[in-house]
Amino acid sequence: MEHLYAPWRETYFKNKPDGCVFCHISTSPEEDKKLGVLYRDAHCFVVMNRFPYTPGHIMVIPHQHTDRLEALSAEVWQHMAVRVQQGAALLKTVLHAPALNLGMNIGAEAGAGIAEHLHYHILPRWFRDTNFITTIGGARVYSNDFEALYEKLLEHAPEFFGATV
Numbered sequence: 572m573e574h575l576y577a578p579w580r581e582t583y584f585k586n587k588p589d590g591c592v593f594c595h596i597s598t599s600p601e602e603d604k605k606l607g608v609l610y611r612d613a614h615c616f617v618v619m620n621r622f623p624y625t626p627g628h629i630m631v632i633p634h635q636h637t638d639r640l641e642a643l644s645a646e647v648w649q650h651m652a653v654r655v656q657q658g659a660a661l662l663k664t665v666l667h668a669p670a671l672n673l674g675m676n677i678g679a680e681a682g683a684g685i686a687e688h689l690h691y692h693i694l695p696r697w698f699r700d701t702n703f704i705t706t707i708g709g710a711r712v713y714s715n716d717f718e719a720l721y722e723k724l725l726e727h728a729p730e731f732f733g734a735t736v
């Protein structure tokens with residue numbers, strides 16, 4: 572497997588807030604740029620994954636802190652589903668990703684890194700990228716700079732999600 576080069580990880584761990592990381596992002600809109608948030612509204616937010624399986628990996632996350640999909644109201648879940656569509660379009664258009672992986676890992680046994688708070692993954696994929704299972708099973712090398720990717724996606728995010736409210 573490839574070597575890991577992800578310099579933001581150590582910083583992230585050193586600065587990890589107490590409690591749920593996703594609740595911290597949810598309640599800290601003033602830190603959106605620092606935390607890699609691309610969009611937020613009353614039900615959910617869209618954020619870059621600082622532990623990306625592939626460069627440009629984003630997540631759609633409800634503000635509601637729950638590990639149970641069935642705990643989300645139909646309104647919130649359907650709202651998130653629309654954001655997933657928009658996020659998929661964002662990655663395909665702006666990053667020219669020809670393919671995507673979409674999905675949720677619900678529960679630690681399913682591979683969820685932050686199991687206590689649901690999050691929906693959108694991963695851009697390119698030809699000769701490793702397959703999804705291989706990717707989640709080990710570390711990957713990324714030369715893309717997180718901040719550069721964030722700025723590029725943030726610039727175009729309103730075209731796909733609308734304005735942050």
Ligand SMILES: [Zn+2]
Pocket residue numbers: 591592593594595635636637687688
């Ligand atoms: Zn939470």
